[in-house]
Amino acid sequence: MRGFTHAGGRTAGAVCAIAAGLLAAGCGGGSGYGGAGVLTSSWGDPQNPLEPANTNEVQGGKVLDMVFRGLKKYDPRTGKAENMLAERIDTPDSRNFTITLKNGWKFSNGEPVTARSFVDAWNYGASLRNNQKNAYFFGYIEGYDKVHPDSGPQTADTLSGLRVTGPRTFTVRLSQKFSSFPDTLGYAAFAPLPRAFFTDHAAWLSKPVGNGPYEIESYTKGSAMALKKWDAYPGPDRARNVGVTLLVYTDSNTAYTDVLAGNLDLVDDVPATQLKNVRTDLNGRYINTPAGILQTLAFPYYDPRWNTDGARKVRTGLSMAINREQITRTIFRRTRTPATDWTSPVLGTAGGYKAGLCGHACAYDPVGARKLIEEGGGIPGGRLTITYNADTGSHRQWVDAVCHSINNALGNDRACVGNPIGTFADFRNQLGQHKKTGPFRAGWQMDYPLIQDFLQPLYYTGASSNDGKWSNKEFDRRVDQANAETDQARAVALFQQAEEVVRDNMAAIPLWYQNGSAGYSARLSHVALDPFSVPVYNEIKVG
């Protein structure tokens, strides 16, 4: 084991010998992490069982990205959806799709990837019975309401909109027009599954088998996963290293210290406290690149006081009262960029990102802010409370800074206060009860690099992440139009029009775009983060 040759390592043997009789516990002294051509990387314990349709956070997604390939794959640099297993996805009307698979793809256990591998996986993911947390991704497919009803028992086991038409072809019928549908298919929830997943589920969960460039060699839940390059991988993006070992760290500070000491190769979450020294510590082996993450302040529109014309002015005023530039510089050391629209720079201008769309409403202007807030009748309830969860991220710091900024603009040091909530679970719980009287933190990490994903789930009437229950007919109409539009460029333009509705009403205050940051050891080269802020593992070279 690398880095285990110094004094600590030698004493280990002696102590183990003494203790052998005391406890029959693992005294192997660490076996098989790292090694020639294998890189070690920091990891967090996945929150849910590792199934494609059940993984909704970055840590589990990281593994799925290594062991699975879907119909499409997002280019790690441009974020553009490109065909991977799909040979063709044809549609006459943006509602009926015929999907043809490429020949020669296999799972790492030898089973060929067929149309059935996809259809079975999607039916499994959508079925209410299987408790899959990403089930709503299949919501566009016809028959979803039977397989996954909002209430009551399900009345069908399979989606009526899916049909296998040949060993390598299947058809999808959606319940409405959705032109960007093919581009969503790079998301991990749409990955194919081998028969073993259905026949011996428990065994599959303890050691998932996929069709990606890596296969799982060993998985010790809660502590480590060793992945090795799958030599027979048929895809174009073969691994350029021998393997990757993911080690669970409770604290990103410890992982960072391990990188400094040369015991870990890659940390993909540089802790905020280390940002000051990271460039000198790592001698340039530090990357800080934009990711598809936007932080906003959302409002409770179920509280009628926030749903008035005056409140609209107040929201715009509050947005102008926040000194984004100063907060991102001092608190986040430029790992975040002041937001000027409601999407993310990773989309690119062709994908719908439009710098400056927010205009003067997102520019720091304390005088104008105060004027607007007074015009709008002042902050509803007289005082602004910003709700956030204090357990992760550095939410406390920035919420305090935002409040400070607002207080300064209003000349009232009691105008805005933070309302910390102990755990994320409780935070989500309170949002779900719809009893907030003030704004709350709303972070959004994109599922796929589409402008649709930054708007529809958050602001469409009754959408899955519309926690503030914002509703606007004009917005909904433009989103529907955009989804029905077959021409990509015109669809993007229509989404931007919808985004302007969000702006004119200041439905949520955009704060900043978040970057992914990573540090690595001198052993590695070609390290990069993709738009989801996940390291592009298969391209990393070791030694």
Place this chain on the structure above:
Amino acid sequence: MGRYVVRRLLQMIPVFVGSTMLIFLMVNVMGDPVAGLCGERGCDPATAAQLKREFGLDKPIWQQYATYMGNVFTGDFGTAFNGQKVTELMASAFPVTVRLTVVAILFEIVIGIALGVVTGLRRGRPVDTGVLLGTLVVISVPTFVTGLLLQLLLGVEWSWIRPSVSPDAAFGELLVPGLVLASVSLAYVTRLTRTSIAENKRSDYVRTAIAKGLPRRRVVVRHLLRNSLIPVVTFIGTDIGALMGGAIVTERIFNIHGVGYQLYQGILRQNTQTVVGFVTVLVLVFLVANLLVDLLYAVLDPRIRYA
């Protein structure tokens, strides 16, 4: 003695039920744990309802507690949200923390008592003053400062140890974390032993032993130390539970995947099953350690007799 043990064991039952119920209520009061499971976007209502049903969260709390306790007596501690059995988590976490605790306790016993004896016998000398000052420093500096400092110096600057402990967490790797974990208690053990030794040094039985012409070594070990250890044993006994439960800080710094890590994770994810399960076992550890301490009294001091 036998009756005493039985009585103590019976007393454990209400303590056990009471403490688990308190923890159960406290974790449940925090609200709906399913809410946090689906990330920034809430779970869709149908899935949330299904998950609640599966984890038994849709039933009234007293019923949840009754079911839970019923299962615990059959050895079933429930399932964590990531699909793992809590017993599985325990099987991976407890051995690690037990090893860490053993290392810490050994440090306390060996270094703490040795220093205590040395300083107790040489009260007022430079050694005594030096050790007293040292323990004062250790007591006043928080564990996470000591831990981070040692990690940085030994791990990064001098490369003597790995800054983090590997998932196997072998004894050798746990030496430094164990020392950090033990540090504060170690200082207390030193001070307790010192006072106790200094006090008993002038007692009649020690003077008698010396007058009988016994070798100095025998006087110190058999007569002086044995009688001076009672307060120290009490302290170390109760410290076992405290160390196991309180290892969160040390385990976090050195990335040890033990009880502290699982508890922290369980609290963050509001995972009732994990938190209550681990606390239940920790309560048992506390109770058993206390019982052992009381029994040890009789061994150390034959004057102490129980009905």
